[in-house]
Amino acid sequence: xxxxxxxxxxxxxxxxxxxxxxxxxxxxxxxxxxxxxxxxxxxxxxxxxxxxxxxxxxxxxxxxxxxxxxxxxxxxxxxxxxxxxxxxxxxxxxxxxxxxxxxxxxxxxxxxxxxxxxxxxxxxxxxxxxxxxxxxxxxxxxxxxxxxxxxxxxxxxxxxxxxxxxxxxxxxxxxxxxxxxxxxxxxxxxxxxxxxxxxxxxxxxxxxxxxxxxxxxxxxxxxxxxxxxxxxxxxxxxxxxxxxxxxxxxxxxxxxxxxxxxxxxxxxxxxxxxxxxxxxxxxxxxxxxxxxxxxxxxxxxxxxxxxxxxxxxxxxxxxxxxxxxxxxxxxxxxxxxxxxxxxxxxxxxxxxxxxxxxxxxxxxxxxxxxxxxxxxxxxxxxxxxxxxxxxxxxxxxxxxxxxxxxxxxxxxxxxxxxxxxxxxxxxxxxxxxxxxxxxxxxxxxxxxxxxxxxxxxxxxxxxxxxxxxxxxxxxxxxxxxxxxxxxxxxxxxxxxxxxxxxxxxxxxxxxxxxxxxxxxxxxxxxxxxxxxxxxxxxxxxxxxxxxxxxxxxxxxxxxxxxxxxxxxxxxxxxxxxxxxxxxxxxxxxxxxxxxxxxxxxxxxxxxxxxxxxxxxxxxxxxxxxxxxxxxxxxxxxxxxxxxxxxxxxxxxxxxxxxxxxxxxxxxxxxxxxxxxxxxxxxxxxxxxxxxxxxxxxxxxxxxxxxxxxxxxxxxxxxxxxxxxxxxxxxxxxxxxxxxxxxxxxxxxxxxxxxxxxxxxxxxxxxxxxxxxxxxxxxxxxxxxxxxxxxxxxxxxxxxxxxxxxxxxxxxxxxxxxxxxxxxxxxxxxxxxxxxxxxxxxxxxxxxxxxxxxxxxxx
Numbered sequence: 054x055x056x057x058x059x060x061x062x063x064x065x066x067x068x069x070x071x072x073x074x075x076x077x078x079x080x081x082x083x084x085x086x087x088x089x090x091x092x093x094x095x096x097x098x099x100x101x102x103x104x105x106x107x108x109x110x111x112x113x114x115x116x117x118x119x120x121x122x123x124x125x126x127x128x129x130x131x132x133x134x135x136x137x138x139x140x141x142x143x144x145x146x147x148x149x150x151x152x153x154x155x156x157x158x159x160x161x162x163x164x165x166x167x168x169x170x171x172x173x174x175x176x177x178x179x180x181x182x183x184x185x186x187x188x189x190x191x192x193x194x195x196x197x198x199x200x201x202x203x204x205x206x207x208x209x210x211x212x213x214x215x216x217x218x219x220x221x222x223x224x225x226x227x228x229x230x231x232x233x234x235x236x237x238x239x240x241x242x243x244x245x246x247x248x249x250x251x252x253x254x255x256x257x258x259x260x261x262x263x264x265x266x267x268x269x270x271x272x273x274x275x276x277x278x279x280x281x282x283x284x285x286x287x288x289x290x291x292x293x294x295x296x297x298x299x300x301x302x303x304x305x306x307x308x309x310x311x312x313x314x315x316x317x318x319x320x321x322x323x324x325x326x327x328x329x330x331x332x333x334x335x336x337x338x339x340x341x342x343x344x345x346x347x348x349x350x351x352x353x354x355x356x357x358x359x360x361x362x363x364x365x366x367x368x369x370x371x372x373x374x375x376x377x378x379x380x381x382x383x384x385x386x387x388x389x390x391x392x393x394x395x396x397x398x399x400x401x402x403x404x405x406x407x408x409x410x411x412x413x414x415x416x417x418x419x420x421x422x423x424x425x426x427x428x429x430x431x432x433x434x435x436x437x438x439x440x441x442x443x444x445x446x447x448x449x450x451x452x453x454x455x456x457x458x459x460x461x462x463x464x465x466x467x468x469x470x471x472x473x474x475x476x477x478x479x480x481x482x483x484x485x486x487x488x489x490x491x492x493x494x495x496x497x498x499x500x501x502x503x504x505x506x507x508x509x510x511x512x513x514x515x516x517x518x519x520x521x522x523x524x525x526x527x528x529x530x531x532x533x534x535x536x537x538x539x540x541x542x543x544x545x546x547x548x549x550x551x552x553x554x555x556x557x558x559x560x561x562x563x564x565x566x567x568x569x570x571x572x573x574x575x576x577x578x579x580x581x582x583x584x585x586x587x588x589x590x591x592x593x594x595x596x597x598x599x600x601x602x603x604x605x606x607x608x609x610x611x612x613x614x615x616x617x618x619x620x621x622x623x624x625x626x627x628x629x630x631x632x633x634x635x636x637x638x639x640x641x642x643x644x645x646x647x648x649x650x651x652x653x654x655x656x657x658x659x660x661x662x663x664x665x666x667x668x669x670x671x672x673x674x675x676x677x678x679x680x681x682x683x684x685x686x687x688x689x690x691x692x693x694x695x696x697x698x699x700x701x702x703x704x705x706x707x708x709x710x711x712x713x714x715x716x717x718x719x720x721x722x723x724x725x726x727x728x729x730x731x732x733x734x735x736x737x738x739x740x741x742x743x744x745x746x747x748x749x750x751x752x753x754x755x756x757x758x759x760x761x762x763x764x765x766x767x768x769x770x771x772x773x774x775x776x777x778x779x780x781x782x783x784x785x786x787x788x789x790x791x792x793x794x795x796x797x798x799x800x801x802x803x804x805x806x807x808x809x810x811x812x813x814x815x816x817x818x819x820x821x822x823x824x825x826x827x828x829x830x831x832x833x834x835x836x837x838x839x840x841x842x843x844x845x846x847x848x849x850x851x852x853x854x855x856x857x858x859x860x861x862x863x864x865x866x867x868x869x870x871x872x873x874x875x876x877x878x879x880x881x882x883x884x885x886x887x888x889x890x891x892x893x894x895x896x897x898x899x900x901x902x903x904x905x906x907x908x909x910x911x
Contacts, residue, residue: 099197101131102214108206109146109199117197119213123180130180130219130240131195136173137161137209144203148211150178151196155271161209163234165277165315171234179271180219180240221309223250226348229311231262232341236275236312238267241349243305249352249575252309253294260343261320261857264293265310265561268302275310284310285561287570288857290320294570295563296352296580313343320857353870358574361871365586368880369593372887376597380604511910516683517626528630528678530688531671535634538692539641546648546660553652554578564856566652569849572866572873583866584650587876590883591643598890599636602629605894624901625908626682631675635890638668639883646879655852658706662794663699668886669801670695675893676808680910698797705793718786725778729771766911770811777807791853812896815911822899827892834888841881847874 099105099117107115119131133150140146145160157178162170178195201207221227221241231237243250254264267273267284274282284307287293299305318324353361557565558578568581576582606629612620620627642664649661670691678685686694705713781800790796816823823831850859866873872880900908 099213102212104210104212106208106210107199108208109201110206111202111204113200115199117199117211117213119195119197121193121195121215123191123193130216131178131213132175132216133178133197133211133213134173134175135161135199135209135211137207138172139207140172140201140203140209142170144201144205144207146207146209147198147200147202148174149198149200150176151198152178152271153193155179157272165233169233169315171232173234175235177216177236177238177273177275179273221347221349223247223349223351226346228344228346231311231313231343231345233277233313233315235342236280236310237345238273238275238308238310239347240269240306240308243299247305247351248299248355249296250349251294251296251352251571252347252349253292253571254289254309254311255292255346256289256343257291258343259290259317260341261314261317262289262343262345263287263310263312263314264289264295265308266295266297266302267308267310269306269308273308273310275312277312277314280310280312281560281562283561284308285563287563287860288314288320288855289860290317290857291861292571292863293857293860294573294863296570296573296575298575309347309349311345311347313341315341320855322855322858353574357870361583361869362586364869365872365880366589366593369590369883372594372884373597376601512906513625513680513682513908513910514905516681516910517905519683521621521626524626524682525628525630527687528628528685529633531630531691532633532637534688534692535637535641535667539637539644542663543641543644543648546645546657550648550651550657550660553654553657554580557652565654567654567850567852567856567859569863569873569875570860571863572849572871574871579651581650583871583873583876584653585647587872587879588643588647588650588883590880591646591886592640594883594887595636595639595641595643598639598887599633601891601894602632602636605629619902623904625679625897626905628678628682631671631678632890632894635668635671635675635893638664638671639886639890642668643883653850653852655706658794658852659699659703662702662798665798666698666702666801667692667695669798669805670698672889672893673801673805673808676805676812679812679897680908702794702797705797709789709791709793711789714786714789718782721782721785722779725775725782729775733767733771766815770808770911773811774804774807777803792851812911815909816896819909819911821897824895824899827895827898830888830892830895834885834892837881837885837888841878841885844874844878844881849873849875 093112094114094116096116096118097105099119101119101121105117109115121129121131123129133148135146135148137146140161142162142164145162147160148158150157157176159174159176161174162172163174164170195213197211197213199209199211218227219240221239223244227239229237241250241252252266256262263277263280263286265274265280265284265286274280274284280286285295285297285301287295297307314320553565555578557563557580563570563580566580568584572583573581574583579585605627609620609627609629645660645664649657653661674685674691701717705717778800781803785796813823847864848862849864850862852859864873868877
């Protein structure tokens with residue numbers, strides 16, 4: 054009796070309840086389902102595209118039976134829309150769909166992340182995968198069950214429609230609306246002539262959404278809480294793209310699934326204030342509705358793929374061909390000159406020159422010497438000073454193949470018994486190690502250094518007094534130490550990035566890596582092979598630099614062994630250890646940049662920049678070593694300093710707080726001041742307890758009592774350098790740029806360019822020449838760097854932002870349908886670095902026949 058009373062009350066309540074406004078589907082007919090008295094479970098034969106209104110309460114259930122004919126040639130899917138404004142989180146409406154191969158269920162209100170409740174839900178039912186099983190046309194029956202545990206009747210509306218446009222076609226776009234409670238997905242099958250396609254989604258809205266590709270099987274995971282369970286997925290705001298190979302999905306078939314997130318925090322990285330939804334507030338649901346366009350287009354063909362890869366390597370093979378042709382021509386000319394007993398005179402080599410070279414009575418920079426010992430000190434003619442040249446019979450001294458005319462006042466002839474050039478004697482020191490730093494290979498090291506290095510005008514002979522063999526061994530440590538560093542650094546890096554790539558392939562989470570997804574060309578397990586492969590230029594040109602340096606080293610050593618005086622005592626001292634290190638660093642930059650681009654992200658950014666710091670540091674050291682061979686830093690100190698720089702770069706990226714910037718600015722300024730003192734006094738500045746007294750004397754003598762600095766040229770360089778570096782420090786402290794790693798790299802590049810420009814200017818002011826070949830290389834280098842930087846600043850990704858925000862910068866391929874702007878940056882920067890190092894290698898070739906006591910130091 055009590056049960057009957059409850060049923061009657063519930064039915065009367067359901068009948069008198071005000072119906073919800075608006076149809077679930079526009080144009081659909083509406084039918085009210087009325088329950089017979091005492092009937093707890095009723096089955097209603099239903100038709101598609103017709104709205105059914107009903108009510109259920111605790112103990113009752115409505116079952117809608119839909120039947121349709123499954124078409125083998127044209128797959129169709131059913132989409133069910135339900136709505137109820139009376140249901141609540143405590144007493145929700147439960148909807149269960151039973152199909153031949155599975156069950157799909159949800160509730161209304163649909164709770165997203167346990168907070169946001171949506172009273173309108175639309176779901177696409179998983180269609181029978183007849184394309185894989187080969188099932189013929191047959192009738193399919195679908196049951197939709199509606200129930201509730203509420204003591205009061207809950208009204209609802211339900212409508213089911215057949216999606217006749219469920220399949221996507223290649224090259225055709227599809228527009229639709231999605232929301233957190235109304236996800237959408239469509240099926241796509243690759244045609245037989247395609248092995249790879251690019252699926253792109255776009256939207257005018259900035260709402261955060263998830264875009265997924267899933268295999269053709271049930272169930273389809275299309276809600277915020279489960280869309281990441283299978284397949285490949287990305288978060289996106291306005292655009293996204295996934296390149297997929299046919300082998301990734303069986304038969305090249307997959308679903309394209311899109312759902313909107315309940316909040317934008319996953320795309321913006323910012324926490325949002327959670328506002329629970331009011332079920333009667335329809336404007337709440339409309340705020341999270343996103344218009345999306347999906348298009349599946351073909352990727353490049355296999356022939357285009359292979360052509361792009363071949364052209365990429367062919368460009369750098371041409372560098373080898375041109376280089377070897379030039380070397381072969383030089384060898385032919387040199388061989389002919391030796392056969393004829395003639396060699397080109399130095400003045401016949403040509404070059405760019407703005408002033409005449411300084412004479413013996415002139416200072417290097419337009420200043421007269423006031424004391425004879427302001428130049429290089431006199432030395433024994435058979436050690437480091439003027440030494441005789443053995444002439445060939447019948448050939449005047451001015452036409453000797455070994456170089457230029459004989460000096461005006463040649464030293465006495467060499468004793469007859471000395472048939473070969475004597476090697477410098479071994480110098481014994483307190484240490485048996487030849488890799489000295491503080492202890493020079495001089496008998497009275499400290500006194501001698503003060504005499505030679507603190508003169509007003511210095512010449513290369515003053516700073517090339519150490520034994521050449523010991524210095525060569527010292528500088529060779531740069532290359533050997535760098536090889537050791539590279540091996541220990543590269544092995545764990547390779548292991549880590551392979552793990553990243555495997556993780557991406559296993560989980561399908563493409564938010565792990567910051568690719569340019571609109572130009573990501575996969576190969577095997579690599580998602581963006583083009584970004585990895587484009588680093589081949591660094592490797593190939595780095596090896597070519599090593600070959601050229603080895604050729605010069607071999608030729609020079611051959612001349613030294615033959616007793617060639619010009620190879621021993623003339624020109625800039627030849628030490629190739631730093632050049633070998635630069636070549637190795639360029640090769641390793643290609644390796645490490647390739648590793649970084651396997652999976653570029655916030656966690657491994659330092660892989661791409663570490664060797665850039667090393668290249669910049671080695672370049673500055675080499676330029677400084679050119680005219681300061683005795684006082685350049687050793688390998689241990691140099692690499693330790695670079696390690697500190699890399700460490701600071703990592704700290705700056707991870708903990709870039711205002712406190713960090715304050716500490717960094719102070720340390721940066723102090724380091725600049727210490728380096729300034731070290732350079733200004735040619736290594737004779739000591740950081741000890743007497744530093745304050747020396748600073749007082751410096752200010753008293755050099756600043757207060759002198760009308761101009763003692764070392765004017767160094768003063769100008771260091772003044773400009775300090776202004777620029779203090780400006781950079783101020784910019785960093787005030788602006789606090791997000792990309793601290795690039796900021797540090799900019800410091801290295803700017804200082805290197807500053808020193809290089811200063812070197813060129815001082816070289817020309819000293820009356821020296823720059824050979825036309827070197828001038829041409831400088832022009833080519835400037836053009837290449839300009840083009841490279843123009844592509845670099847275009848930017849196609851940025852790991853400082855979230856993956857979804859980074860995709861806003863993604864761009865289509867710009868070269869051969871295979872390479873993007875960043876790939877071209879790799880190509881052009883590799884060429885630019887190669888030309889830059891060639892300039893360093895050839896910059897002082899005009900001095901090969903100039904005595905070292907006439908080559909100024911600056």
